[in-house]
Amino acid sequence: MKIVKSRCKPVSLEILSVLGKRMSLQDEEKNYLLHLEKGFEGETQFDTFVEQLTCEGLVLNDLLLTINGTTCQIDALILTADTVYLYEIKNYQGNFQYKSNQLYTFSGKEVVNPLIQLNRTATLMRQLLKQLGSNLKLEAAVLFLNPSFTLYNVPVDKPFIFSTQLQTHFAKLDRNPLPLSKKHQFLADKLVLLHQNDSPFARQLPDYTYAQLRKGLTCPNCGSFDLALTQRTCHCKDCGHTSPLNEALLKQIEELILLFPDLHLTKNLLYDWFDGKVPKKKIWKLLQTHFKRYGSGRGCYYQ
Ligand SMILES: [Zn+2]
Numbered sequence: 039m040k041i042v043k044s045r046c047k048p049v050s051l052e053i054l055s056v057l058g059k060r061m062s063l064q065d066e067e068k069n070y071l072l073h074l075e076k077g078f079e080g081e082t083q084f085d086t087f088v089e090q091l092t093c094e095g096l097v098l099n100d101l102l103l104t105i106n107g108t109t110c111q112i113d114a115l116i117l118t119a120d121t122v123y124l125y126e127i128k129n130y131q132g133n134f135q136y137k138s139n140q141l142y143t144f145s146g147k148e149v150v151n152p153l154i155q156l157n158r159t160a161t162l163m164r165q166l167l168k169q170l171g172s173n174l175k176l177e178a179a180v181l182f183l184n185p186s187f188t189l190y191n192v193p194v195d196k197p198f199i200f201s202t203q204l205q206t207h208f209a210k211l212d213r214n215p216l217p218l219s220k221k222h223q224f225l226a227d228k229l230v231l232l233h234q235n236d237s238p239f240a241r242q243l244p245d246y247t248y249a250q251l252r253k254g255l256t257c258p259n260c261g262s263f264d265l266a267l268t269q270r271t272c273h274c275k276d277c278g279h280t281s282p283l284n285e286a287l288l289k290q291i292e293e294l295i296l297l298f299p300d301l302h303l304t305k306n307l308l309y310d311w312f313d314g315k316v317p318k319k320k321i322w323k324l325l326q327t328h329f330k331r332y333g334s335g336r337g338c339y340y341q
Contacts, residue, residue, distance in 0.1 A: 039091045039116070042226045043233070045099035049296075051078055053243055056293045059261045060251040067244050080129030080183045081113060091208060094119065094218045096226040102234045105162040111237070112159060117174070117226055119216030124163055124178040126156045131184050136192040152180045153196065166232075172225050179207075248298060254313035258289045267315060287316065287324055302339035303329060 051074040057063065058071055081099070088097055096117040103110055113127040134141050134149065141149040160178035167174060179197040181204070182189070192198060199207050254263050255272065259279035266273045272286040273279075294301065294311055301307070308321045325331075329340035 039088055039093070039095045039097050041089075041097045041099070043098040043101065043230050045081055045085060047078060048074060048237075050074065050237075050241065050243060052296055055261075056297060057244065057246055057251075059256055059263075061246060063244065070241060076129045076131075077127075081127050083129075083183050084114060084125070084127050084181065087204065087208060088114070088116070091212045093212045093214045094216070095211075095214075096218065096222055098226060098229055101229060102237055103162075103166065103229070103232050104234065105166045108158075108162055109234075110159045110162050112163070115163075115229070116211070117218070117222050118211065118214050119218055119222070120174065120214070122163070122167065122172075122174045122176045123211065124156075124160055124176060126152050126159070126178075126180045128152055128180060128182050128187075129184050130182060130187045132186065133188050133190065135190040136196075141189070153198075156180050156197070167225075170225060170228055172221075174225075246297070248301075251297075253311055255286060255290055255315060258286050284324065287312070287321075288328060291324075302332075303341065304339050 051071070054063070054067065054071045054074065058068070063071065085099065098115040098117070099113070101112040101115060103112065112124060114125040116123040116125075130149075133144050135144070136142075139151060139153075141151050143149060156178050160176060163178075164176050167176060177197075179199050181199045183201055183204070185201040187201065189198070189200070252263070255265055255267070256263055257265060257272075257274035257277060257279055258281055260274060260277040262274055262276035264275040266275060267283060270283050272281050272283045290311065291303065291308065294308075295303075303325065305318055305321050305325065308325070309316070309318050312321070325340045331338055331340055333339060
């Protein structure tokens with residue numbers, strides 16, 4: 039399998055994770071963060087699975103396309119010689135039941151049936167394939183990756199793939215002996231070109247200001263503020279992770295840029311962002327080595 043478009047961590051997930059450790063989030067925001075984390079974890083698991091396949095195929099992850107005026111999000115698309123596989127990936131946990139085309143938890147709470155989304159996306163994708171001159175057939179399915187997920191009373195004809203069926207499903211796909219042609223690569227390239235970056239589905243993030251955020255270094259592994267710094271290393275007292283100090287510092291700067299993309303980096307700003315725990319001389323060296331300097335004297339900054 040060739041990965042034509044790889045999956046990136048959603049920006050809203052990155053920002054919320056950083057905010058989550060530096061300010062207190064509302065319950066609703068915490069739930070949204072958890073939802074994003076679980077979703078991304080499931081998708082990453084799927085990617086690991088797909089990477090092991092050896093048949094000829096082109097993989098496009100995380101596509102956002104507007105087809106005939108309607109925007110749709112596709113978790114994963116695999117192009118094989120004769121079929122395009124479209125997957126909606128779900129990382130649900132626990133017991134659910136299927137009743138009159140809806141999903142319910144055992145406490146009776148209704149959950150949106152992912153089939154509605156899947157059917158809509160599949161219809162649009164078929165139209166797009168046609169418009170792009172492709173006659174490949176499209177198969178769409180919802181993948182439930184979590185082994186702790188059980189769906190009771192589900193009719194067998196629904197295009198659901200459960201964790202216990204993953205192996206068989208992909209083994210079958212992997213047995214496809216047909217080779218790909220230039221036509222497939224052309225189609226994949228075209229889809230990547232049509233991909234849009236800004237998701238209209240991303241929810242509004244909470245408001246935040248620099249002043250309100252907790253300053254200080256955090257562990258690159260678990261996010262804890264409880265660190266022991268030496269000249270060259272950063273050791274986390276919570277999870278035991280040790281990383282080179284420069285690496286940890288650069289990660290903190292990346293977080294700052296992620297939250298405030300327009301901010302001018304200066305020695306004094308970073309001194310404050312690191313909560314006074316890192317000598318200014320070291321910060322200056324780091325800026326000189328990894329960033330570009332603009333201006334001179336007191337007004338100089340880095341980007
Ligand atoms: Zn840690």
